[in-house]
Amino acid sequence: MRRNALHNVHDKSDLAAEMVAAGARVGDFWALMKPRVMSLVVFSGFAGLYVAPGEIHPLIAAVAVLCIAVAAGASGAMNMWYDRDIDGIMSRTCGRPIPKGYVAPEQALAFGLALSAFSVMLMGLAVNVAAAALLAFTIFFYVVVYTIWLKRRTPQNIVIGGAAGAFPPMIGWAAVTGSIDWASLPLFALIFMWTPPHFWALALWRNPDYMRAGVPMMPVVAGMESTKKQMLLYTVLLAPVALAPVFLGVAGWVYGATAIVLNAGFIYRAWRVLRSDDLVWAKKMFGFSLVYLFLHFLVLMLDRAPGLVSLVRGTLAW
Numbered sequence: 001m002r003r004n005a006l007h008n009v010h011d012k013s014d015l016a017a018e019m020v021a022a023g024a025r026v027g028d029f030w031a032l033m034k035p036r037v038m039s040l041v042v043f044s045g046f047a048g049l050y051v052a053p054g055e056i057h058p059l060i061a062a063v064a065v066l067c068i069a070v071a072a073g074a075s076g077a078m079n080m081w082y083d084r085d086i087d088g089i090m091s092r093t094c095g096r097p098i099p100k101g102y103v104a105p106e107q108a109l110a111f112g113l114a115l116s117a118f119s120v121m122l123m124g125l126a127v128n129v130a131a132a133a134l135l136a137f138t139i140f141f142y143v144v145v146y147t148i149w150l151k152r153r154t155p156q157n158i159v160i161g162g163a164a165g166a167f168p169p170m171i172g173w174a175a176v177t178g179s180i181d182w183a184s185l186p187l188f189a190l191i192f193m194w195t196p197p198h199f200w201a202l203a204l205w206r207n208p209d210y211m212r213a214g215v216p217m218m219p220v221v222a223g224m225e226s227t228k229k230q231m232l233l234y235t236v237l238l239a240p241v242a243l244a245p246v247f248l249g250v251a252g253w254v255y256g257a258t259a260i261v262l263n264a265g266f267i268y269r270a271w272r273v274l275r276s277d278d279l280v281w282a283k284k285m286f287g288f289s290l291v292y293l294f295l296h297f298l299v300l301m302l303d304r305a306p307g308l309v310s311l312v313r314g315t316l317a318w
């Protein structure tokens with residue numbers, strides 16, 4: 001469709017055709033960066049930065065967040081480079097730029113490597129070495145450990161690989177403190193425990209895709225019933241993890257009350273997923289997982305006005 005449009009324009013004006021082509025290419029490279037996933041990754045990274053103790057100039061904070069965004073996009077592009085064969089088989093992913101032939105695999109790889117180098121170097125030079133090191137490790141974990149090593153080998157792929165998605169709040173935190181702090185572990189743990197129910201909810205209704213592509217996701221290997229039970233288990237275990245920031249003094253009662261409501265909602269949906277054969281509950285669970293994580297980090301920040309005070313103090317001290 002898009003290529004036809006392009007062709008028509010080409011007949012009328014070469015310049016217009018080139019502009020459309022350039023726009024299409026920017027759009028293709030943007031799609032390689034998995035922008036919607038990136039938005040929540042960046043938000044969680046910003047939350048880590050916001051609640052961390054200490055001061056950071058808003059400009060440096062913005063650079064740190066930009067680096068997290070670019071690195072997340074870069075690793076998404078490299079994930080799509082490596083997975084181009086299975087992406088072409090699955091209905092959810094066959095419209096991506098590489099299987100469609102809009103971007104050559106080696107272009108996607110070069111794009112991912114270049115953006116990775118850029119984001120890590122900028123983080124190291126403008127923010128600090130600890131944040132840069134953790135950023136580099138996160139890219140490595142997503143691309144090499146999850147995508148290349150685990151994804152096609154074990155149904156525990158996302159349980160272990162989920163660590164990659166859990167690092168961004170620690171990176172944001174490190175951007176402020178200059179060190180990789182134990183105090184930021186509760187934020188890591190929240191995403192780490194959230195990932196299995198988040199992903200398996202999607203995998204339940206996308207099971208035919210994963211079967212066709214031969215990817216050993218949990219529903220493919222262990223079956224729907226076992227996956228649903230494991231989702232409920234992770235969701236129940238997630239609740240105390242989500243409340244840990246309150247007990248550790250990182251968050252206050254507003255966060256605590258919100259976490260109780262959100263976790264009750266998440267457990268309720270996991271229960272409905274288990275008790276129903278209708279995959280609509282898995283879809284609801286997946287949608288709720290996104291709201292769940294977004295609201296946890298949003299309320300964590302709202303509950304921590306001192307973070308705002310630090311930002312202002314940082315500005316004045318600059």
Ligand code: HEM
Pocket residue numbers: 036037038040041044092146158161162163164165166191195198199202290293
């Ligand atoms: C290894 C861990 C993870 C796996 C395997 C995973 C898997 C997935 C998959 C397969 C999708 C569907 C994407 C699509 O259709 O394009 C998805 C969607 C999504 N994921 Fe995850 N995810 C993981 C971690 C995360 C993390 C850490 C975040 C953010 C903090 C996140 C945020 C999102 C968002 C926002 C969407 C919705 C995207 C859309 O609307 O298309 N995911 N996830």
Ligand SMILES: CC(C)=CCC/C(C)=C/CC/C(C)=C/COP(=O)(O)OP(=O)(O)O
Pocket residue numbers: 034037041068069071072075079083093135138139142147164165168
């Ligand atoms: C800062 C930084 C580097 C952050 C990285 C964050 C991160 C690891 C997010 C995980 C995102 C994700 C969609 C994983 C699924 O890959 P998949 O291959 O299973 O999904 P797909 O089939 O949609 O490609």
